[in-house]
Amino acid sequence: xxxxxxxxxxxxxxxxxxxxxxxxxxxxxxxxxxxxxxxxxxxxxxxxxxxxxxxxxxxxxxxxxxxxxxxxxxxxxxxxxxxxxxxxxxxxxxxxxxxxxxxxxxxxxxxxxxxxxxxxxxxxxxxxxxxxxxxxxxxxxxxxxxxxxxxxxxxxxxxxxxxxxxxxxxxxxxxxxxxxxxxxxxxxxxxxxxxxxxxxxxxxxxxxxxx
Numbered sequence: 001x002x003x004x005x006x007x008x009x010x011x012x013x014x015x016x017x018x019x020x021x022x023x024x025x026x027x028x029x030x031x032x033x034x035x036x037x038x039x040x041x042x043x044x045x046x047x048x049x050x051x052x053x054x055x056x057x058x059x060x061x062x063x064x065x066x067x068x069x070x071x072x073x074x075x076x077x078x079x080x081x082x083x084x085x086x087x088x089x090x091x092x093x094x095x096x097x098x099x100x101x102x103x104x105x106x107x108x109x110x111x112x113x114x115x116x117x118x119x120x121x122x123x124x125x126x127x128x129x130x131x132x133x134x135x136x137x138x139x140x141x142x143x144x145x146x147x148x149x150x151x152x153x154x155x156x157x158x159x160x161x162x163x164x165x166x167x168x169x170x171x172x173x174x175x176x177x178x179x180x181x182x183x184x185x186x187x188x189x190x191x192x193x194x195x196x197x198x199x200x201x202x203x204x205x206x207x208x209x210x211x
Contacts, residue, residue: 014076015074015075015076015081016074016075016076016167016171017072017073017074018072018073018074018075018117018119018120018164018168019071019072019073019119020071020118020119020120020121022121023067023068023069023071023119023121024068024069026068027064027065027067027068027069028068028069030064030068031061031064031065031069034057034060034061034064035057037053038053038054038056038057041053042054048207051203051207052204052207052208054203055200055203055204055207056200056204057200058196058197058199058200058203059196059197059200059201059203059204060200061196062193062194062196062197062200063193063197065193066085066086066190066193066197067085067118070083070084070085070190070193071083071084071085071118071119072119073117073119073120073164073168075167075168075171077171077175077178077180077181078092078093078175078178078180078181079091079092079093079181079183080093080096080107080168080172082107082115082117082119083119084115084116084117084118084119085118085190085193086189086190086193086194087187087188087189087190088187088188088190089115089185089186089187090185090186090187090188091107091109091115091185092181092182092183092184092185093171093172093175093176093178093181094176094177094178094181094182094183095109095110095111095183095184095185096108096109096110096172096176097109097110098169098172099117099165099168099169099172101122101161101162101165102122103122104116104117104121104122105117105120105121105122105161105165107168109185111185113185120161120164120165121161122161123159123160123161
């Protein structure tokens, strides 16, 4: 009798989730506005207007969701999962070469692939504010150095996106050699976003062509 396969080990800790509250809030507002205008056009419109409104919603709603509500980064002891607008990338920590921040936050793999972390946007304004707090604290002789909770042993105050990247870098360094963090990168296209968006675009093109 063949032996039953060994169960896959679960990560020791649940995923840490990184998202952009501002992006989600903006997306919800856009969806609400689009729904209001679109439903009004469907109900009160005449001729082909309702069909154009439906096609426009079918095209636009997935795009708004893709770029605002969908992006997220999940990290646990074994892997980094990056949910971007049109793809979900799963990277075991052993495959991560580095995480870097510039005008965008990115993860680079050992084979040279690069993926942007849409859920952790770079805020130049936030960086300037954090640097200004540290400068003011240093000029005033504040022993906390602008650190949160007035704790002199806490890390210096930084922009939220940079703090998130620091957490991911630390986790990548700690878990790169772990046995459970080995494997190959995986990429899955978000067909639930691409398919309705493409259908809406085709329907819009057909309706406009016969106008």
